[in-house]
Amino acid sequence: MNLDVQSLRTFSRLARSGAEQAAGSLSTLTGFDARVAVTKVEMATRSDVEREFRERDLVTVHVDFSGAIEGRTVLAFDRERAVTLVDALVPGEDADPDSELATSGLKELGNIMLGGFIDGWADFLGEAIDITTPTYVELDAGRSLQDVAADSSFDPGDGSGADISPGDEFGAGLDTDHVLAFRNHLETIDAEAGFYIYMLPTHDSVGTIVDAAGEGDEAIxxxxxxxxxxxxxxxxxxxxxxxxxxxxxxxxxxxxxxxxxxxxxxxxxxxxxxxxxxxxxxxxxxxxxxxxxxxxxxxxxxxxxxxxxxxxxxxxxxxxxxxxxxxxxxxxxxxxxxxxxxxxxxxxxxxxxxxxxxxxxxxxxxxxxxxxxxxxxxxxxxxxxxxxxxxxxxxxxxxxxxxxxxxxxxxxx
Missing domain, CATH: 3.40.1550.10 (CheC-like)
Incomplete structure (x- = not known):
């Protein structure tokens, strides 16, 4: 599979468009005036991507997708921001942000935001992309994603899971230690620290997107x-x-x-x-x-x-x-x-x-x-x-x- 700069530009535009759709959903649901700050296409090792999740005090919502392309999207936000969101989504529950009602609200927010994000890719490809029921994951500082994945309650076959890249099929090429990630930083007017959307497509799905974007003469x-x-x-x-x-x-x-x-x-x-x-x-x-x-x-x-x-x-x-x-x-x-x-x-x-x-x-x-x-x-x-x-x-x-x-x-x- 080859990539060219034109494909990367297409990836970046699609990821930003999807993130803008997600930001619009966030504003509608919570009243926060959100915008997309930065969109990046990253080539990184799994350990680097996972370290970013592990070292921050984050809560996340995961949604897997399949159909025209397959992979996982992750909505992540700081724990402090999560409490603010809970208060906007389920008034009165911010005192207990880990309650079932509070986490249900966050999952529904993730479902709508990530669903809108994926819709943009489906429109570009002209084919359907289905998403799974969202999974809420709370990561303790210092607890690795591998530890979470090894937890007895984690079933890697159920399509949910805590690991952001739960298998070798998420490798970006022959070197499966690397992943191609689409990283979007959303922020609100009142706070620089905001929300992050990661999209990690499978290797074959990256090829599908590249084919749709059209490889140039200088593909790499x-x-x-x-x-x-x-x-x-x-x-x-x-x-x-x-x-x-x-x-x-x-x-x-x-x-x-x-x-x-x-x-x-x-x-x-x-x-x-x-x-x-x-x-x-x-x-x-x-x-x-x-x-x-x-x-x-x-x-x-x-x-x-x-x-x-x-x-x-x-x-x-x-x-x-x-x-x-x-x-x-x-x-x-x-x-x-x-x-x-x-x-x-x-x-x-x-x-x-x-x-x-x-x-x-x-x-x-x-x-x-x-x-x-x-x-x-x-x-x-x-x-x-x-x-x-x-x-x-x-x-x-x-x-x-x-x-x-x-x-x-x-x-x-």
Missing amino acids: PVETFTSFSRMISDGADQASEDLTAMTGITTDVDVSRLSFVPVEGVPMELTNDARQGVVLEFSGTPSGYIAILFDPDSAASVADALMPGMEADSAMRQSAIQEIGNIVTSGFLDGWANALETTIEISPPTYVDDIASAIVDPLVTELARTQDYAFLIDSAIVTPDETFTCDIYALPDERELREAFDQLAPEPN
Whole structure:
């Protein structure tokens, strides 16, 4: 099965259209003025997607679908938001949001929202898509989805279940550790934290959608996307090792994934919290921009690890962060260069101190001159004791990334 950028654009438009339908249903049912903030098409490992659900205090409603395409949709919202929803749907039940009446209200909300989301895909394909009865799932913080799935009450054959991707058929290609997910962030006027809709189609269903979208002349085997996703992880691993060697602080790669996002949506994917770090430009195959960002406490920790006793000297701290950013970027991109058998040049690092979305916005503006969508590559490097967290965001040029994909494509049989 092959994917092309046109197919990804079609996927993104359909996912956004479905999310807008769901947002309309949410507004009608609850009175909340909801809108779609960001729609992403993600290539990620199952563990990364599941970690996002596991580490947040989320409640979710799952609906399976079958017919023209098959898979699972998940509506997720913060527990605090769930309580607000219960009060709007079933007045008086917010005091006991886990009651049968309250959860029934949330399931019905999920049924209507996710049903509307799937209807858009059915209209596009011109065929019927059936959905199952919604299942309400409450995930305890720290309890993995695998733990929930292993619960004696879980029956993987009943079409409900707690795992967002309950079988190898949800793999996005030959590498079944990866999934192709459609992720939509909905928000309300009074709160940035809102609702998330995930759609995880089966591998065969992705092929069905691709066929309907029409493959272009420059289609890319889906295995290439998974190869590139692995390359991102390998680069983050190398950056982690270099950072450990440089600072003496053991680090781990927490998340690495490749997303396809409308250009204007990239800054909205990033936090509005303060960040310090560096921005660099890289050139070769591919070219683009990369930002290495720390929260202020993390920046102080890594700078002190590199230059002990210099925390009072802002110029020296800035120099330390620039050096760390340079080393991390080199490690991250050297793995790419090795995998692609090419050379990637890196510009001197520019120190930045602002909110993350504002830091990335000028980079996005530059890319928007030549493309409407962006491939956003994000990784997080963390320490086991949370001494610091390092976020890596890369924005490659779409055309040159295509050349990189060509070099990773498997040889034809």
